[in-house]
Amino acid sequence: MDAIDFLQAQHRAVEKAFIALKADDDDLEAKAALAQRACEELSIHTMPEEELLYPAAREAWPGSETIDVEKAYTEHFLVKTLIAKFETLKAGDKGFDATFKVMSEMVGHHVEEEEKELFPELRKSNCNLRGLGEKMEKRKAELQSKLDAVGSKSVG
Secondary structure (H helix, E strand, C coil): CCHHHHHHHHHHHHHHHHHHHHHCCCCHHHHHHHHHHHHHHHHHHHHHHHHHHHHHHHHHCCCCCCCCHHHHHHHHHHHHHHHHHCCCCCCCCCCHHHHHHHHHHHHHHHHHHHHHHHHHHHHHCCCCHHHHHHHHHHHHHHHHHHHHHHHHHHHC
């Protein structure tokens, strides 16, 4: 799987989590679990992008005006800020739904920009997308393993 296919699959997983959360409005326990899952998906998604994809994009187009990697980093920062807010918000709390809605809209906008602007440009570049995809898959597996280890410690 190349880097773009890998990221698009992650985008669809995050979108599914958002849709499930919107659909499950009454069950607060399920809502909390779905929000946590969405936040985990986003956290695991952003790190390989920031560590691997965005530097590769910068290298592919040094000084490019059309590919705004700094904007992508800023959008990630804002989403991480909202994810951190969920550490104190509980499903049913005032602000939970509004925070989730804002995060969902921001992520949707970010995904749309990446898929319509960044990814097509990357496909045209000389970037080794297959090698980058392998690195990103490996990094995601490392992050998922760490998250699973933390989760098993808090359960046990």
